[in-house]
Amino acid sequence: MEVYSVQTIADWLINKSHDEGNPVTQLRLQKILYFIQGHYLSFKDGLPLFRRDFEAWRYGPVLRPLYDRFKMHGNDEIPKQETADIACPETEEFLNGMYAIYGVMGSTYLIGLSHDPNGPWAKHYNKNLHFNDEIIPKSEMKVYFDQFLKAEAVV
Numbered sequence: 001m002e003v004y005s006v007q008t009i010a011d012w013l014i015n016k017s018h019d020e021g022n023p024v025t026q027l028r029l030q031k032i033l034y035f036i037q038g039h040y041l042s043f044k045d046g047l048p049l050f051r052r053d054f055e056a057w058r059y060g061p062v063l064r065p066l067y068d069r070f071k072m073h074g075n076d077e078i079p080k081q082e083t084a085d086i087a088c089p090e091t092e093e094f095l096n097g098m099y100a101i102y103g104v105m106g107s108t109y110l111i112g113l114s115h116d117p118n119g120p121w122a123k124h125y126n127k128n129l130h131f132n133d134e135i136i137p138k139s140e141m142k143v144y145f146d147q148f149l150k151a152e153a154v155v
Contacts, residue, residue: 002088002137006050009033009095011084016099023077024103025057026070030112032102033038034061034121038047038145046142049091054136060114061136063118099141 013032017024024032040049054061070078086092095148102110114121126132 002016002077002091004050004062004086006033006052007069008084008086009036009050010063010069011081012086012095013080013099013103014078014081015084016095017103020099020103022103023079024034025075025077025107026067026073027075027107028105028110029070030062030066031060031077031107031114032099033063033066034114036095036109037104038120038141039148040094040140041142042149043094044108048138051125053138054121054141055133056065056121056126057132058125058127059113061121063132074145095101118144 010033013029013036014024017028019054033073034054037049037054041047052063052065054063075081086095106152109127116122120136123140124134124136
């Protein structure tokens with residue numbers, strides 16, 4: 001399985017959101033990518049979809065390179081990007097499935113999901129720090145998202 005750049009996955013997601021008529025903002029992009037990476041880690045037994053780590057920021061998990069790239073858009077929709085090809089059909093199918101679930105959710109709902117008090121973000125976020133850049137380990141994301149994979153297997 002190929003490990004993609006976070007830029008490629010973000011561009012794919014941004015373009016998908018435009019194609020579906022529901023363009024993402026910076027905040028929604030960050031949250032949807034968090035859930036995609038978490039489920040992928042669980043589904044692929046710890047193999048990441050992309051190598052970059054999330055940081056525990058006030059409004060949830062953030063990929064700093066994407067924040068820096070898109071911060072000029074503020075709370076506005078991010079415009080469509082150059083074509084982002086996903087080489088593996090299985091990966092694209094996975095991404096489409098994740099988008100069908102998380103891509104329809106609003107920012108407030110996604111924040112609530114990512115702020116689960118038992119989740120990886122909550123373990124690493126320190127509200128007493130003005131700027132918190134603590135890494136959310138992929139290993140903890142995998143363990144957390146494993147519970148959802150197990151729940152789906154029971155259904």
